[in-house]
Amino acid sequence: xxxxxxxxxxxxxxxxxxxxxxxxxxxxxxxxxxxxxxxxxxxxxxxxxxxxxxxxxxxxxxxxxxxxxxxxxxxxxxxxxxxxxxxxxxxxxxxxxxxxxxxxxxxxxxxxxxxxxxxxxxxxxxxxxxxxxxxxxxxxxxxxxxxxxxxxxxxxxxxxxxxxxxx
Numbered sequence: 001x002x003x004x005x006x007x008x009x010x011x012x013x014x015x016x017x018x019x020x021x022x023x024x025x026x027x028x029x030x031x032x033x034x035x036x037x038x039x040x041x042x043x044x045x046x047x048x049x050x051x052x053x054x055x056x057x058x059x060x061x062x063x064x065x066x067x068x069x070x071x072x073x074x075x076x077x078x079x080x081x082x083x084x085x086x087x088x089x090x091x092x093x094x095x096x097x098x099x100x101x102x103x104x105x106x107x108x109x110x111x112x113x114x115x116x117x118x119x120x121x122x123x124x125x126x127x128x129x130x131x132x133x134x135x136x137x138x139x140x141x142x143x144x145x146x147x148x149x150x151x152x153x154x155x156x157x158x159x160x161x162x163x164x165x166x167x
């Protein structure tokens with residue numbers, strides 16, 4: 001294990017940035033130092049979608065949760081960044097524990113495996129399709145990967161509805 005010496009101010013800034021992204025300081029530094037992902041990084045999603053772990057899941061809800069959890073684990077920095085910029089995220093910051101549990105129950109939220117994130121299941125397929133499409137585009141997936149994910153999740157149309165975000 002190697003050590004790095006930081007000023008108190010730099011250390012506090014690192015802790016704040018890591019907390020905002022739900023990462024440890026070491027994970028945040030590793031993600032920042034790794035640089036931008038290679039252009040075909042999103043195609044790793046195809047390997048997951050065609051793998052035994054994913055194909056063994058018959059239920060579309062379980063597949064949806066598995067895909068989100070995989071992205072959260074394998075693209076931790078990007079996933080945290082994507083989630084932190086969702087409009088709905090801020091409204092939950094002011095809730096106490098009981099209110100959070102009430103919202104979670106109302107939304108039929110389930111925790112993504114091995115992550116601190118929860119997925120809202122009380123949304124329609126079109127909303128899930130848009131969310132997954134935007135997330136996969138954000139991590140660098142190609143249109144074909146996004147469309148394949150939509151089909152495998154039982155979300156009939158391509159996940160972006162044919163409107164790719166431009167970079």
